[in-house]
Amino acid sequence: MAAIEVKNLSREFRASVRHGGMGQAARRLFRPEYRVVRAVEDVSFVIEPGERVAFIGPNGAGKSTTIKVLCGVLHPSAGEVRVAGFVPWRERRALGYTIGTVFGQRSRLWYHLPANDTFDLLARVYSLDNAGYRRRRGELVEAFAIGDLVAKPVRQLSLGERMRCELVASLLHRPGILFLDEPTIGLDVVAKATLRELVHSRSERDGTTVLLTSHDTGDMERVCDRALVIHRGRLMLDQPVGSLRSGFIRRKVVTVVTAEERVDVDLPGVRVVGRAPQRTVLEVETDRTRIETVVQAILDATAVHDITVEDPPLEEIVQAIYERAERDASPGGSP
Amino acid sequence: MSARQRSRATPAYLAYAALGARREFAGKATLAARMLFVAVILLVFSRVWAAVLERGLLAGRTRADLVWYIVITELVMLSFPYLHLEVEADLRSGDLVARLPQPVPYAAARLAESAGGMAVRLALLTPMALTCGAVFGAGVPGDLRGVVVALVLVFPAACLAVLSSAAIGLSAIWLHDASPVYWIWQKLAFALGGLLLPLEVYPHWLAAAARWTPFAAMLNGPGRMVFGLDGGDAARVAGQLLFWNLAGAVFVAWLWGRALRAIETSGG
Numbered sequence: 001m002a003a004i005e006v007k008n009l010s011r012e013f014r015a016s017v018r019h020g021g022m023g024q025a026a027r028r029l030f031r032p033e034y035r036v037v038r039a040v041e042d043v044s045f046v047i048e049p050g051e052r053v054a055f056i057g058p059n060g061a062g063k064s065t066t067i068k069v070l071c072g073v074l075h076p077s078a079g080e081v082r083v084a085g086f087v088p089w090r091e092r093r094a095l096g097y098t099i100g101t102v103f104g105q106r107s108r109l110w111y112h113l114p115a116n117d118t119f120d121l122l123a124r125v126y127s128l129d130n131a132g133y134r135r136r137r138g139e140l141v142e143a144f145a146i147g148d149l150v151a152k153p154v155r156q157l158s159l160g161e162r163m164r165c166e167l168v169a170s171l172l173h174r175p176g177i178l179f180l181d182e183p184t185i186g187l188d189v190v191a192k193a194t195l196r197e198l199v200h201s202r203s204e205r206d207g208t209t210v211l212l213t214s215h216d217t218g219d220m221e222r223v224c225d226r227a228l229v230i231h232r233g234r235l236m237l238d239q240p241v242g243s244l245r246s247g248f249i250r251r252k253v254v255t256v257v258t259a260e261e262r263v264d265v266d267l268p269g270v271r272v273v274g275r276a277p278q279r280t281v282l283e284v285e286t287d288r289t290r291i292e293t294v295v296q297a298i299l300d301a302t303a304v305h306d307i308t309v310e311d312p313p314l315e316e317i318v319q320a321i322y323e324r325a326e327r328d329a330s331p332g333g334s335p
Numbered sequence: 336m337s338a339r340q341r342s343r344a345t346p347a348y349l350a351y352a353a354l355g356a357r358r359e360f361a362g363k364a365t366l367a368a369r370m371l372f373v374a375v376i377l378l379v380f381s382r383v384w385a386a387v388l389e390r391g392l393l394a395g396r397t398r399a400d401l402v403w404y405i406v407i408t409e410l411v412m413l414s415f416p417y418l419h420l421e422v423e424a425d426l427r428s429g430d431l432v433a434r435l436p437q438p439v440p441y442a443a444a445r446l447a448e449s450a451g452g453m454a455v456r457l458a459l460l461t462p463m464a465l466t467c468g469a470v471f472g473a474g475v476p477g478d479l480r481g482v483v484v485a486l487v488l489v490f491p492a493a494c495l496a497v498l499s500s501a502a503i504g505l506s507a508i509w510l511h512d513a514s515p516v517y518w519i520w521q522k523l524a525f526a527l528g529g530l531l532l533p534l535e536v537y538p539h540w541l542a543a544a545a546r547w548t549p550f551a552a553m554l555n556g557p558g559r560m561v562f563g564l565d566g567g568d569a570a571r572v573a574g575q576l577l578f579w580n581l582a583g584a585v586f587v588a589w590l591w592g593r594a595l596r597a598i599e600t601s602g603g
Contacts, residue, residue, distance in 0.1 A: 013601070071436040075599045089599065096438035106433035110354065112361045117354060124350035125439050153361065 001085055003177050003209040004047040004070060009079035011040040011065050011233075039065040041233040043079075049176065052203055052210040054220035054241065057230035058322060063213040066230070067181050070211070071101055084176055097126060100175035100208075102166050104182035109154045115165040116150040119172060126173035133172070140168045144198055160191025164198070171202060178203070180212040184219055196222035217314040229318070231325040244317055250287040256280050256298055257306040265297050278305075347439045348447040355416070355451030369413055369456070370463045377464070380405050380531065381471035396536070396562075402472030403561040406464045407485045408530050408554045414460055414489070415496035416452040418445060422504025423513045432598070442501065442591040449497045457493065461486065481564040488557035488569070491576040495553045498583035505587070508594045528554030535559065549579040 017033040040062040047053050057063050068074035070083050072092030081088055086095040109118045123133040141147050144164045149157055157165065163183065170178065180199065184192045200223050203210050212223055220227055220241055227244060229237035237244075256263055256279070263280050264272075269288025274281030284294050291309060298304060311317075359366060384401040422445065425431035434441050465482075469475055476482060503520055507513040524530060528550030534542040545551045556572035 068432070073432055073435045073599065092436065093438045093440075096436050099436060101433065101436050103429065103433040106429045108430070108433055108437075110358065113354070113357060117357055121347075121350045121354050124347045125437055127346070 001049075002046045002082070003049045003051070003084060004045075004211065005080070005082045006046070006066075006070075007044050007080040009040055009043045009066065009069065009081060010038070010077050011062075011069060011074065012077045013037045013039055038233050040069070040076075040230075043230065043233070043235045045228055045235065045238055047209060047211060049209055050203075050207045051226060052200070052224040053212070054224035054227045055211060055213045055230065056215070056217070056220055056227060056318060058215070060232075061230045062233040063230055064181055065233075067179055067211070067213055071095075071099065071179055097173065098176050100170035100173070100178045102163075102170045102178070102180045102183050104163070104180075104185040107154075107162070107166065108169055109162065109165055111155050112153055114151045114153055115146070115157075115169070118154075118165075118169055119150070122169055122172050128173060136172055136174065137168075140171055143202065144168050158191075160187050160194070163187065163191070163195055167195070167198065167202075171206075171208075174206065175208065177209045177211070180210065180214075182214055183212065184214065184216055192216070192218065193222070199223050217318050221314055229321050229325075231322055234325075236325045237321055244314070250285060251312055252284050252286055252291055253310045253312060254282045254284055254291070254294060254298070255306075255308045255310070256282070256304060258298075259303040259305060263298055263302045265294060265301065267294060267297060270294055348443065351439075351444045351447035352451030352454070355448035355453075356455045357451075358448070359416075359452045359455035366456075366459060370460060373409060373413060373460055373464050374467050376409055377402060377405060377467040377471045396533070399472040399474055399476055400562055401533075403468050403476050403482065404533055404558045405531060406468035406472070407482075407489060407558040407561060408528070410457070410460060410464050410486075410489050411492045411496060411554055411557065412524070412530060414453050414456040414493045415500060416449045416456070418449045418497060418500040419504035419507075419513045419517050421445060421449075422501065423507040426507050435598070440591070442505070442587065442594075446497065446501055446587070449500070450494070453493050453497060457489065461489075476561050476563075478563045481560045481562065484564055484569050485557045485560035488560065488572055488576060491573070491580055492553045492557050495549060495576060495580050495583055498580065498587050499549075501587045502583070502590055505590045505594045508597050523548070524550045524554060527551060529558065530554050533559055533562075535562075549583070552576050552579050 013036070014034045015037050016028070017035050043062070043066065055063050055066065065074065069076050069081060070088055072083075072086075072088030072090075072095055075089045083095060084098040086098070088095050109115055110121075119137055123130075123137075128136070141150060144167065146161070146164050146168060149161050149165060154162060154165070167183070178199075183199070184195055187195065196219060199210065199212075202208065203223075210223065212219055214220060224241055227237065227239065227241050228235060253273070255274075258278055258280070261277055262275060265282060267289045269285030271283055272280060273283045282294065284291055295307065295309070298307065381398065381402045384398045388396070388398055388401075422431075425434070425441075431441060434444075437444075499520060500517075503513050503516045506516050510516065527545040527548045529537070529545070534545055534551060534555045537545065545555070552572065552575035556575060560569060560572070
């Protein structure tokens with residue numbers, strides 16, 4: 001059985017129309033006008049148990065709407081959804097025992113009480129037996145290095161510390177599926193890295209399925225194996241994170257440190273994008289000139305102290321995906 | 336809810352109540368301020384009633400009667416946690432949506448938590464209020480049994496206040512701001528419940544009308560027990576409180592169902 005099965009999921013909202021002056025506003029009091037907003041349109045995907053999947057897209061793409069439907073918080077307008085075998089909006093309470101949720105800007109911890117108090121409460125909420133709960137809490141507290149935090153009132157914790165406690169709270173009942181909605185939002189670089197590592201390692205250890213939404217491609221890169229890209233409510237892409245680079249962008253960046261002041265390479269699809277004394281940065285369109293050809297040309301032209309060949313940052317790749325989606329969606333866009 | 340779900344949920348609700356109690360203890364300063372407020376309000380009104388009675392007003396009632404009446408009504412009003420503020424904050428922050436996927440219904444969990452907080456407040460405020468009543472009321476009332484019965488009735492009265500607060504909080508789903516509703520409820524409780532002045536001294540028609548409202552059962556009902564125990568009246572007040580609590584619970588459950596549907600439609 002798949003962990004998550006989504007078939008032709010659509011969700012529409014009715015939004016009130018606001019335009020015009022005072023007269024229009026007064027008229028709308030009696031005859032309100034609405035327009036239909038399609039937040040999610042005909043989205044289908046299957047996630048197998050143990051997979052770690054990133055659900056990425058720009059603001060308003062439909063990520064959170066989809067996650068809410070999957071958690072049973074929101075009813076879909078159309079389509080079929082099964083999470084751990086449950087229809088979320090019909091069996092939310094039963095589903096609750098099998099999923100864990102972390103909503104980045106929202107909290108399940110009691111602000112004025114230590115996180116331990118929330119953990120004790122959740123043990124009762126999820127009907128955990130005492131010995132099992134204590135063992136699980138001890139294991140997670142050690143893994144997440146929150147031993148000295150759990151006795152402090154949550155209001156005294158930093159955001160990074162609080163998010164680690166939120167994650168522990170969501171994992172106490174050993175959920176088979178973990179939904180993470182923007183879990184690293186607002187965190188500093190170190191806290192982000194810690195959280196990503198923890199999510200990845202716990203998922204590997206417990207075999208937890210992870211569905212993560214984020215704006216941050218670092219979350220996708222460090223935590224997930226597969227990416228679903230959603231744009232304007234439609235699923236644009238579903239492929240392994242590793243193949244996003246090779247499959248989507250035919251471009252590499254070559255940085256050369258040379259003995260001579262500069263190096264020039266005159267090949268099709270190669271352009272200089274940065275230059276400093278003894279250092280040249282080239283951008284290569286690999287479908288016009290192979291990267292081996294470029295490297296050979298550099299070696300023929302000058303003595304090389306160092307050379308690195310890199311993919312462009314993942315942000316650029318995702319940006320390119322969004323741009324292509326925009327082009328495809330616009331009238332007269334590419335088919 | 337199935338029998339299995341109910342048996343799973345009971346310890347959870349007790350845990351929510353325990354958490355609510357711990358929350359009250361965590362806010363020590365607030366608790367202290369609340370206790371001080373009880374003392375101040377009773378001191379002020381003991382003086383006001385002394386002045387009123389010196390002018391021969393409110394014939395038939397002693398200063399002790401009136402101070403003890405306020406001891407009971409203020410206990411009700413100060414012992415219920417402001418659940419509407421919590422619900423409104425959860426709605427605004429989106430924390431409500433974060434808690435919905437849990438297997439325990441949000442509204443019931445919040446009510447259980449409030450009940451725990453209310454128990455702590457009652458346990459701490461009651462000795463304080465009784466002491467102040469004895470000191471500022473210039474002694475104990477003639478019939479102590481009435482005070483005992485009044486204290487027993489304070490609990491269901493405070494439960495009714497918690498249910499009212501829950502309903503007010505849930506109204507924020509449609510109104511976005513529950514404060515105006517709370518102000519109206521509070522003013523109605525003051526006026527129709529007889530928070531400071533027993534309904535017995537109201538004009539007859541107004542007292543008769545007020546007695547049809549839950550406010551009178553919540554405040555005047557337990558409060559008037561201190562004037563002297565009347566078994567029939569105590570049973571009537573207990574029955575009224577039971578009725579209004581049941582009606583309140585049904586109303587909150589209905590409102591929560593509507594609220595949940597609104598959230599499931601809009602996504603919170």
